[in-house]
Amino acid sequence: MTKSICALAHKPGSTREAFQAYYEEHHVPLAIGHFPFSGYARNHLTGAADFRWDTISEFWADDIDAAAALMDGPIGKIMAEDEERFMNRPLIASAGVEEVILSRGNRAGSDGSRTAILVQGPAGGDDLRSRLMGWASGFARDLPGVSVDFTSSWTELAFPAKAVVWLPGWHEQCSVPSGLSAEILLVRHVETPRSRLLG
Template sequence: MIRTLCLLAHRPDRDRAFFQRYYEERHAPLAARLFPFVGYARNHVEQGEAFDWDTISEFMVDDPLGPVRVMEGPHAAIVRADEENFLDHARLVPARVEAHLFSAGPVTDGEERRLAVLIEGERDRAMTWAEALARDRAGVSLDVIVGRDAAFPADAVFWLSGHDDPGPVPPGLVAKALRMRRYETDMVAVKHDLENEGLQ
């Protein structure tokens, strides 16, 4: 399975609140129906957090060419027109990641809250930090960026359930913690609905 993170931001004439609301109410349902996602989630940056983007989206696919075929097919115009309503394409930053799960359990707390810790520094140090935190916490994972593009602001993204402070940053790492709220689309249910409608 191929896992990708994507940083997305609002159009210059919109704001974070509009962007996140439109994404959840309009764009995410459309994308879930058109793209061959195995997993699809949006981590919305909480209001007040200083970050150049509004959302970190997670996309999982079995076929890496599946999304390409959608964007070259008959639905491409629909997707692009909807994107123009809320996001700034010039600030979109995708990154292929290598996922590491350190402890099982829920990835959010009871209020869908999650902490994203953007890490710069050596991979081994980040892995050691994740292992240490996973001893006392559930749902600890680390996404290591594969072939990092200069535009992506981290070498890895460390995920923790809730908004609790992860504690001191180990020497040799630079970390920025972001409070987020996560929304996940049930892709099994989406596929079931499409089959019932005779669209798959």
């Protein structure tokens, strides 16, 4: 199974709350009827008002590149028309992902709470990976459902992190290793049941 990730924002003149509601009530049913996803989750920001985006979506498929390529055809036209209703399309920032699962278990708390730690730097990719994996493994010793996404941007506007550390529950106070910069986001995780997906 392969994965992609996407940061999305509300259109000018709207609000984060209206964006997230429309996404769940209208856009999600449209998407799952057209794409062969084997997993689909939305992580809706609950704070961080100054963060540029409102939701970070996760997509899994047997071939995520093939699923993404559907946006170049008739399905893409349908989706784009709906996106125009609620989304700031120039701010779409998507990426392919190498997902590393460090501990098995629920991705979010029982109330849907989840933490996304968006990590940047240093410049060397190998150094980032080794330092980040060592740090994230410490969370995995104490928590289920810990994973790391290493991103490769697909869009002209880059995804806002080189890696994302995902933790179940809300963890506002996380000390970040020196040399790495990170933004800690508290989100509400909503995952579509596998039985409703085409993949």
